[in-house]
Amino acid sequence: MSTDSSRGAVQRDATSQEIYDAGMVVRREVLGDAHVDRANAKKDEFTEDFQDMITRIAWGGIWTRPGLTRQMRSAVTITAMVAHGHWEELAMHIRAAITNGLSRVEIKEILLQTAIYCGVPSANTAFKTAQGVFAELDETSESPEPASPTPPN
Template structure:
């Protein structure tokens, strides 16, 4: 057992006092690709224009580089929190994306079901109803894309 305090990089992810904006962006892009998949990130980047470029840069640096790189909680926990936030605010397209991400991050369909059951109590049954339909559609799309088992 080590009594040494964690260094700043361990406590803060890529956001360090001496980190450049490019280092934060690059670290965020690595995690964004790992969590959402390269195809999704490539589509988002291909669709950016002068109007959306600053927004894409901001979410890569702040959300993915500033928050998702932090080691304080697991990616599974981050996915659970994010799913709950999407349900609470009714962001259904983002919920679908983060359900896929949660599976990538190691949550099972049963764990996602439990998260959605929890949201029924704290976010409301109508929101959870839509969330279950959204998850069901995501699972159906994933199952169909996988094709029949060999």
């Protein structure tokens, strides 16, 4: 496989399996083994092609690209989930954002930004969703809080 690092896993001569494998690595790193294992355990003949597609295209094709940090990809994804009202996916990607190194303060700022560009009612639901995720994480002590970045001057 040739290596044009600007393209991530999607190289000119990459096989579908190589892209899938790279996507699965990132998917597990971002969402966690438990989440991916649950999703795979629920696969059946009806959903198998969809699970394969998101692993290859979203995780292998997009998330492996070097052009954005995982923190930036998480911020963009959170915004998209709020904009489209995908609350269950938002909860999953808030957890992923913490795994990717975003702090709760940064997530709050992203949600405040969505209030302006996606609407206050959507941001209201997003804040409630985030509160629920944070409460679950605090209960299970699953995720230590990353250090808050120094705000710009």
